[in-house]
Amino acid sequence: MNKKRVTINDIAKELNVSKTLVSMVLNGKGNDNAINKKTQKRVLDKAKELNYKPNQVARGLRMGTTKTIGLIVADISNPFFARITRTIEHYAEKEGYNIIVCSSDENDDKENHLLRTLINRQVDGIIMSSTQQDTSKIEQIVSERMPLVLFDRKFENSNYSSVTVDNCEATRQAIDHFVANGHENIGFITLAPSHISPLIDRKRGFIEAMEAHKLKIESKNILELGFYDLKDKQYDQIKDFLEQNKDLTAVFTTNNSIVVGCMEAMNSLKRSIPKDLSIITFDDVELFKYTNPPLSSIAQPLEEIGEQTVSILLNQLKNGTKTPKHAILNTTLNIRQS
């Protein structure tokens, strides 16, 4: 292995040409600049011989572009985000972009800090599922010329492009399904304060559907878990709720960690799903097919979300488009045995 990195200069010197020429050839601009085929070959050969590796940092500084996209999610270990990250990575890579991933832990300050870090690192664009309530802080931090596209969570009439799912409609479908199967006492378990758009929309969907079916919405049938509470505490609340509301025959949960708590609680209460309680949850997980019982759930089109997000960002990057785009994708209701 070579002691020092080999640079464009080393190649130039060994060949007695200028580094300009070397740079041109290495960037495939040899023909555009009418450089002698033979010279081109000499350069290419020498580069290979010396095992030359272009320094992207230097290139980035000079060109003002790093071919890097910053990605901020609540938690990369959440399967929902992990799978979307995979597709974002995939589509970004096709265009030569790499991804820096960051988890905000649902913490506003951390998210803002990450935003600043990413910007200092000169990422070309940012993709984020924001944990914040509004854009005021964000707007302060990220300047207008930094492309930013949101997914999963968006803001009311903001100028940032977004890719989301029709959360309201999806929830309505689930409630409709409950009703079609004779359920009237339907519970709803979510997180609060739910300033996060999908949570707001899911609750709205629940209420609209119940009203459409002329079903009474009792506040005791709605459980709002503390957003920042630990899993244990949330679990206790779920268990209490289920114990106190024995008349409920169905319950809708707004995410895949709540539903796990429900299953656990039902187990420990010696009650069975779906005999004693039917469940539909938001977000599908592969293993829901094999849980006891297989869980009915709403699946988001993860692949498509990733693809669209990248595509919108890249467009913004290339064309410098300013007008925000809002993609709203459809979900699938997977009815299984819960």
Added chain:
Amino acid sequence: MNKKRVTINDIAKELNVSKTLVSMVLNGKGNDNAINKKTQKRVLDKAKELNYKPNQVARGLRMGTTKTIGLIVADISNPFFARITRTIEHYAEKEGYNIIVCSSDENDDKENHLLRTLINRQVDGIIMSSTQQDTSKIEQIVSERMPLVLFDRKFENSNYSSVTVDNCEATRQAIDHFVANGHENIGFITLAPSHISPLIDRKRGFIEAMEAHKLKIESKNILELGFYDLKDKQYDQIKDFLEQNKDLTAVFTTNNSIVVGCMEAMNSLKRSIPKDLSIITFDDVELFKYTNPPLSSIAQPLEEIGEQTVSILLNQLKNGTKTPKHAILNTTLNIRQS
């Protein structure tokens, strides 16, 4: 928002000082260099006023360090890798490092390409769970002075540090448990060609345990699925295997995607777990607690793996240590109802 990025130079000019001074102050070296407190304050204030953001790319070029770690895994959407990524991110962030994540898709060429990309991007170090058989290609690509630490998968007597789990011992424990519960006809389902170290070790563990118990190892009881085959094809093979080997009372699977295939196959064969077949699998997933039946599995200490990996890498970075470290961590056997 400002039209142009504000640089250290802008601050210097506005204040009629040199950019050196500004740089020093901004880097907290004001006192070391005995710069007037008042001047320092003026610089800091002006920086805030102009909303100055240090350009990490320029800094990186100058300092020869990017505070970036490259991470290569087979697939970031695999919960095993996703969770480790989370902890790697966590510990790296504490030291000011960010992570570029890349999925190799179990493809050697792609992995090598990613390696080159990461090196060109001047990452300070690389963490990887390699898909390759040996280090020959890797050694060609990554120079000696690029810190590289492996996790999950390692190479025989290589010079790269690694963090793994005692796969052989873990498998032995599982087989012991089967035997203690009266099983004698024990099957083993894995992937082939299994040039990947954990797979090799798991198989060795199986064989050693069987021999220790004086149990016969019949080749028809071992199924090796095509490593690169699609899930569907693997599923068919599993189903055939289970159908043909009705005398098996227990089976060990070497990863969490195989075990899902097993459950599905057992379902479709109208056979039940664990009545007709007991299962223990490598790698634990949260939902295994709720599958039907709850699956017994071997859990790796994900948090610790991530922590150790980062810690070894950072050490190598700081001290320029050359001697490779090999951490081997312990697993936990979670006996549930399968």
Added chain:
DNA sequence: CTGAAAGCGCTAACAA
């Protein structure tokens, strides 16, 4: 067809 020179934004010797 090829090269000289400038400069991206920052840091670090070395002067003053």
Added chain:
DNA sequence: TTGTTAGCGCTTTCAG
């Protein structure tokens, strides 16, 4: 206590 200067490695006018 502060400033000058020289680059990190690369691309890009502009001149030959």
